[in-house]
Amino acid sequence: MTVLPSRERAGVLFSRIGALVVIVAAVGLLPWLSGRDPALSVLRARSAEQEPTSEALDAIRRELGLGAGPLAGLGDWMGGVLRGDFGRSWVNGAEVLPSVLSGLGVSLTLMAAALIVALLLATALCAPTLVRGVRGTLRGTTGTGAPAAALAALPEFLIAAVLLVVLSVWLGWFPPYGWQGAQHLVLPALALGIPAGGILGRLVDDALPPIFGERWVGLWRSSGCTPAVITRAVLRRAMPPVLPQLGLVAVGLTGGAVAVETVFAVPGIGRTALGAAESQDLPLLQASILVLVLLGVVVGGLVGGVRRLMLGPGLRDTALSLPATAGGAPSTLRRAIPAVCAVVMAVVIGWGLLREPLFLDTTARLAAPSGTHPLGTDSLGRDVLARLGHGAAATLGVALLVCVCSYVLALALGFLPGLASGIAETANAVPPVIAGILVAAALGPGTFGASVAVALVSWPPLAAHAAALVQETRAAAHLTAQRAIGSTPMWILTRHILPAVAGPVARHAVLRLPGIALALASLGFLGLGAQPPAPEWGLMLAESLPYVERAPWASLAPAAMLLLLAALAMSLSTTPVRRRHRTSPSPQGNSA
Numbered sequence: 302m303t304v305l306p307s308r309e310r311a312g313v314l315f316s317r318i319g320a321l322v323v324i325v326a327a328v329g330l331l332p333w334l335s336g337r338d339p340a341l342s343v344l345r346a347r348s349a350e351q352e353p354t355s356e357a358l359d360a361i362r363r364e365l366g367l368g369a370g371p372l373a374g375l376g377d378w379m380g381g382v383l384r385g386d387f388g389r390s391w392v393n394g395a396e397v398l399p400s401v402l403s404g405l406g407v408s409l410t411l412m413a414a415a416l417i418v419a420l421l422l423a424t425a426l427c428a429p430t431l432v433r434g435v436r437g438t439l440r441g442t443t444g445t446g447a448p449a450a451a452l453a454a455l456p457e458f459l460i461a462a463v464l465l466v467v468l469s470v471w472l473g474w475f476p477p478y479g480w481q482g483a484q485h486l487v488l489p490a491l492a493l494g495i496p497a498g499g500i501l502g503r504l505v506d507d508a509l510p511p512i513f514g515e516r517w518v519g520l521w522r523s524s525g526c527t528p529a530v531i532t533r534a535v536l537r538r539a540m541p542p543v544l545p546q547l548g549l550v551a552v553g554l555t556g557g558a559v560a561v562e563t564v565f566a567v568p569g570i571g572r573t574a575l576g577a578a579e580s581q582d583l584p585l586l587q588a589s590i591l592v593l594v595l596l597g598v599v600v601g602g603l604v605g606g607v608r609r610l611m612l613g614p615g616l617r618d619t620a621l622s623l624p625a626t627a628g629g630a631p632s633t634l635r636r637a638i639p640a641v642c643a644v645v646m647a648v649v650i651g652w653g654l655l656r657e658p659l660f661l662d663t664t665a666r667l668a669a670p671s672g673t674h675p676l677g678t679d680s681l682g683r684d685v686l687a688r689l690g691h692g693a694a695a696t697l698g699v700a701l702l703v704c705v706c707s708y709v710l711a712l713a714l715g716f717l718p719g720l721a722s723g724i725a726e727t728a729n730a731v732p733p734v735i736a737g738i739l740v741a742a743a744l745g746p747g748t749f750g751a752s753v754a755v756a757l758v759s760w761p762p763l764a765a766h767a768a769a770l771v772q773e774t775r776a777a778a779h780l781t782a783q784r785a786i787g788s789t790p791m792w793i794l795t796r797h798i799l800p801a802v803a804g805p806v807a808r809h810a811v812l813r814l815p816g817i818a819l820a821l822a823s824l825g826f827l828g829l830g831a832q833p834p835a836p837e838w839g840l841m842l843a844e845s846l847p848y849v850e851r852a853p854w855a856s857l858a859p860a861a862m863l864l865l866l867a868a869l870a871m872s873l874s875t876t877p878v879r880r881r882h883r884t885s886p887s888p889q890g891n892s893a
Contacts, residue, residue, distance in 0.1 A: 325379075327739060328590050328591050329587065331587055331739075333371040333374065340362045382591070386398070388587075389584060390584060391581070391583060391584060397584050401570065404569050404589070411558060411562070414486050417494070418491060419495075419497035419501055422452070422495065422502060423499075423502035435528045435532055436528075448499075453503060455495065456863070457557035458557075458561070458563075458827075459819075459842075460495055461489070462846060462856060466849055466853055479566060480567050480568055492557075493561050497557075508539045518535065555593050555732060559572065559575055559734045560823055563575060563827060571593070573585065574593065575827060575828075575829075578741055590739060593735055646865050646866070652686060656690065657687055660687075661682050662678065662683075663681075667679070667855065670854055676858045677852065679841070679855050680844065685859075687836075692837050692859075695825075695838075696838045699821055702752065703752050704810050704817050706756050707813075708760075708807060711806060715767025715770070715802060716771055717768075733820040733823065736755070737827070740754040740829075741754075747830070752821070755821055755824070762809070763806055767806045822838050822842075825840040828843065838859045839863070
């Protein structure tokens with residue numbers, strides 16, 4: 302544990318506040334960030350048939366005060382927000398605040414139910430480790446990490462689609478859409494809570510073995526302490542490092558709620574924001590996004606306060622991290638999972654690339670799998686296998702480009718750890734879906750906007766890794782010797798620090814590539830990414846859901862590819878990253 306210097310703490314606080322101000326300002330400037338005339342957007346939102354004459358546009362500018370310019374408009378909007386006035390809808394003229402509060406109440410109910418599901422699932426995942434640890438039979442690491450990682454890798458929109466097909470359409474256990482009673486809460490809560498429970502379960506399960514290996518646990522056990530007392534003490538010891546991640550999980554529920562509410566037609570704040578973005582109702586969109594961002598900030602602050610209380614006054618100013626776990630050699634199954642997933646995906650993609658993805662056969666609409674169409678056809682008669690193959694470029698190719706951009710940005714910001722950490726924490730409070738809605742409102746929906754949105758929120762983990770490696774490398778003894786013999790700062794940077802940082806962060810970025818692809822697919826699923834007729838996997842899943850009862854294969858094919866991608870992300874995330882440590886500098890001064 303190390304104490305952060307006061308200047309660094311001030312830098313983190315300043316960057317955190319600055320990043321929040323930038324996000325709020327971006328929300329306030331949405332009418333002008335798109336480059337389109339806000340008055341024209343209002344006119345189109347109210348009536349698509351009305352002619353955009355200069356008189357009509359001037360009347361709207363006078364009505365809404367849009368003629369004063371972006372800075373004055375931002376000031377007026379922020380002043381209204383401080384007074385509790387979020388303006389009126391551009392579509393129907395109604396006040397925005399009641400709609401936002403109504404949607405917020407629904408979303409909070411859904412997120413609370415999802416959090417209960419997540420905690421129950423995390424408890425079930427950690428229970429075997431906890432029982433063996435209390436009995437003193439725990440040996441090394443546990444085996445629940447892989448199932449937890451598998452659940453954590455599944456995106457909410459994919460779980461929602463699978464639950465809709467299996468539990469609602471096929472089995473008929475729960476209603477597919479609506480928000481009329483408790484039975485409508487089950488499937489959305491499961492879709493949101495399963496990935497969150499997987500994340501929490503894996504974190505706690507990884508943290509427990511080192512704690513049970515500490516000497517005080519054996520002392521308490523030998524002195525006759527009951528299992529309940531030991532369990533409470535171990536959980537209290539494990540919780541402070543996990544609590545910040547619990548805050549991120551709770552924040553992530555706000556982004557996942559957008560997709561889940563869309564699938565199940567839940568009238569929450571996320572679906573309200575998405576509908577406002579699609580209809581260009583910017584006042585309603587501004588209020589919805591602002592509420593979602595502030596909700597994330599408030600949750601993060603509350604979790605931080607609880608963590609400080611649990612740590613006590615002696616440790617409040619220290620950087621306490623998750624206990625390190627012993628990394629064993631990967632098992633044969635763990636090595637086989639990514640290979641099998643990659644081979645299956647390569648076969649499907651290669652086979653599909655040999656076929657025509659845009660050919661329409663209206664006589665074979667929603668046809669079942671056959672020799673002519675191995676995976677069937679969609680609602681327009683297009684071959685599903687061909688669209689899966691050609692959709693790999695839109696899903697995986699764009700993800701690779703986003704990953705490279707995030708890597709370069711993280712590498713640059715890693716040399717400014719005080720500045721980067723606060724920005725990274727604030728960026729973590731904006732899930733990809735929320736960023737996608739903001740970018741779509743400014744740039745319009747499309748592949749470029751989705752790529753920008755995912756890139757904006759995918760660099761923080763890489764930047765945190767780079768910053769830690771930079772600090773570690775700068776403090777190495779051989780660099781002190783290099784400075785003592787007169788090596789220039791540029792020599793040290795290019796021959797020691799950059800080689801020590803670039804390689805591990807690059808491997809980290811590769812591990813995150815499937816997750817980035819899933820984030821892009823989620824935006825495509827919501828209509829914020831690639832647009833029809835592009836064969837993008839998330840978009841294919843969204844287009845096939847209305848016909849799921851008649852042609853389930855059209856939904857299951859893209860869902861299966863996304864599941865393989867999630868399995869690949871899971872297997873890579875559980876692969877230990879090996880690092881080499883130098884004990885002395887090489888004769889040429891190159892760092893390993």
